[in-house]
Amino acid sequence: MIRVVVDDLAFLPVDAILRPANERLDPVTPAMSRLDQQAGQRFADQRRVQIPLDVGAAVVTGAGDLAAKFVVHAVIQNSDVNPSRDAVRRALISAWQRASDWELAAIATPLIGTGAGQLSIEDAADLLSETLRHHRTHALFPDSVQIVLEHEGERDTVLAVVARHTF
Numbered sequence: 001m002i003r004v005v006v007d008d009l010a011f012l013p014v015d016a017i018l019r020p021a022n023e024r025l026d027p028v029t030p031a032m033s034r035l036d037q038q039a040g041q042r043f044a045d046q047r048r049v050q051i052p053l054d055v056g057a058a059v060v061t062g063a064g065d066l067a068a069k070f071v072v073h074a075v076i077q078n079s080d081v082n083p084s085r086d087a088v089r090r091a092l093i094s095a096w097q098r099a100s101d102w103e104l105a106a107i108a109t110p111l112i113g114t115g116a117g118q119l120s121i122e123d124a125a126d127l128l129s130e131t132l133r134h135h136r137t138h139a140l141f142p143d144s145v146q147i148v149l150e151h152e153g154e155r156d157t158v159l160a161v162v163a164r165h166t167f
Contacts, residue, residue, distance in 0.1 A: 001136070002129065004147045004158045009066075009108055010038035012146065016070040016102075017063065018095050018109035023052035023078040025059070029115030031150060039064035043071070052078065056090030058098045072098050074112055088113035089127055096135035099142045107142040111149070111158070125158045129165035 009017050009031075019035065020028050025047040027033040036043065043064025053059065057075045074091035076083040092112060099107055111124035119127070125147070132145060147158055 001143070002132070002145050002147060002162050004149065004155055004162060006149045006152050006155060007146075009035055009068075009110065009148050011067050012108045012148065013067045014106040014108045014146065015068065015104040015142070016060070016072050016099065016107050017066065017068045018072045018074060018099075018107055018112065020076045020083075020091070020110070020112045020115075021047075021073040023055065023075055025049055025053070025061075025073050025075075028077055028083075029110075031110060031115065035066070039066045039071075047071070047073065055081065055083070055087045056094060058091055058094035060098050060102055060104075068108065070102065070104065072104070072107070076113055082118070083113055085113070085119060085123065085127065088119065088124070089131060092127060092131040093135070096132060096139070096142070100135070100139040103141050105142055106144045106146075108146040108148050111147065111154075121154055121157050122161055125161035126164075129162050133165045 046061040053075045074095040113119040114124045
């Protein structure tokens, strides 16, 4: 169900990438800024919003030039408030629901909230695993999630946290 990999989100052939964002769907970490550059202008056009979204919301857009088909944007911050553990939890719950609504089977995601949210790697992995485990008690999608890390040194920590949430 959950795999932990060190890879580049831009090149993973999944149904969707889960992407942390602000209320205007702008990137909230340098890694997401790099992802946006890889996705190209078409992605920038697809993620335009008319009004700011609420923290805790999630929306699906096309993925532009990425290998994924879609991007699920998890809104974890706005211009007034930095992300909190509660905001990340609410955004993840919304993101899993969008994945279910769209029947997105395979999702790739970074740890949500570690850059902008200042959550520890352990807290971010715990929130991701906990919310997914709860979601899967009543939903079929997603059925496969890859937690994508940038550094090999984070893998053992994340694997240990994920192992506590047996799927």
